[in-house]
Amino acid sequence: EVQLVESGGGLVKPGGSLRLSCAASGLTLSEAWMSWVRQAPGKGLEWIGHIRSEADGGTTDYAAPVKGRFTISRDDSKNTLYLQMNSLKTEDTGVYYCMTGYWGQGTQVTVSS
Amino acid sequence: DIQMTQSPSSLSASVGDRVTITCQASQVINNYLNWFQHKPGKAPKLLIYDASILEAGVSSRFSGSGSGTDFTFTISSLQPEDIATYYCQYYDSLLIFGGGTKVEIK
Numbered sequence: 001e002v003q004l005v006e007s008g009g010g011l012v013k014p015g016g017s018l019r020l021s022c023a024a025s026g027l028t029l030s031e032a033w034m035s036w037v038r039q040a041p042g043k044g045l046e047w048i049g050h051i052r053s054e055a056d057g058g059t060t061d062y063a064a065p066v067k068g069r070f071t072i073s074r075d076d077s078k079n080t081l082y083l084q085m086n087s088l089k090t091e092d093t094g095v096y097y098c099m100t101g102y103w104g105q106g107t108q109v110t111v112s113s
Numbered sequence: 114d115i116q117m118t119q120s121p122s123s124l125s126a127s128v129g130d131r132v133t134i135t136c137q138a139s140q141v142i143n144n145y146l147n148w149f150q151h152k153p154g155k156a157p158k159l160l161i162y163d164a165s166i167l168e169a170g171v172s173s174r175f176s177g178s179g180s181g182t183d184f185t186f187t188i189s190s191l192q193p194e195d196i197a198t199y200y201c202q203y204y205d206s207l208l209i210f211g212g213g214t215k216v217e218i219k
Contacts, residue, residue, distance in 0.1 A: 037208070044210060044211075044212050045157070045200055061206065061207055097157070101147075102156075102159070103156040103157045106156065
């Protein structure tokens, strides 16, 4: 059974940083295209970015609102996906999910002064 | 950029009703379309992939159809446990979600 467990969310001030983790079991992350998706309060799902599988080059793509501020990476030895978020804005508030067909339960990020 | 227009944004139906949700792409996307179910506080769940293929273990009352730019998601007989928000999702070099359809029981 595939399980994805996100962690690392919390309350941070505008301009601050946060690193989210997504620990996987039942799935080898390096063999999958992994995405981060978020949901702002009262809004729909928004794709943030992804990292390609190792076989497809392991490169990343990002949505325009986060490009240059967010970085997706992967630690194959820990089978864990990361989302480094810098220069956070209030509009980055929401629940953050890692996914690849399967989804985690999400972790709450709140950006507020 | 491709836009995914999902409608309606919400609907209310009775138990046993047939429910239909549409998703229209702004350009041809072949069959690169998934449908997800999202219940509050839970992880979203993949129901349909490649526009019409039912994910293993998912109830057969869910179905998907369409190709090109126009896609349809159907619940053949609405059940109380189907209360959720449903999303279409285009996937290729990036992911684009429809706006979601909140399904409620009348």
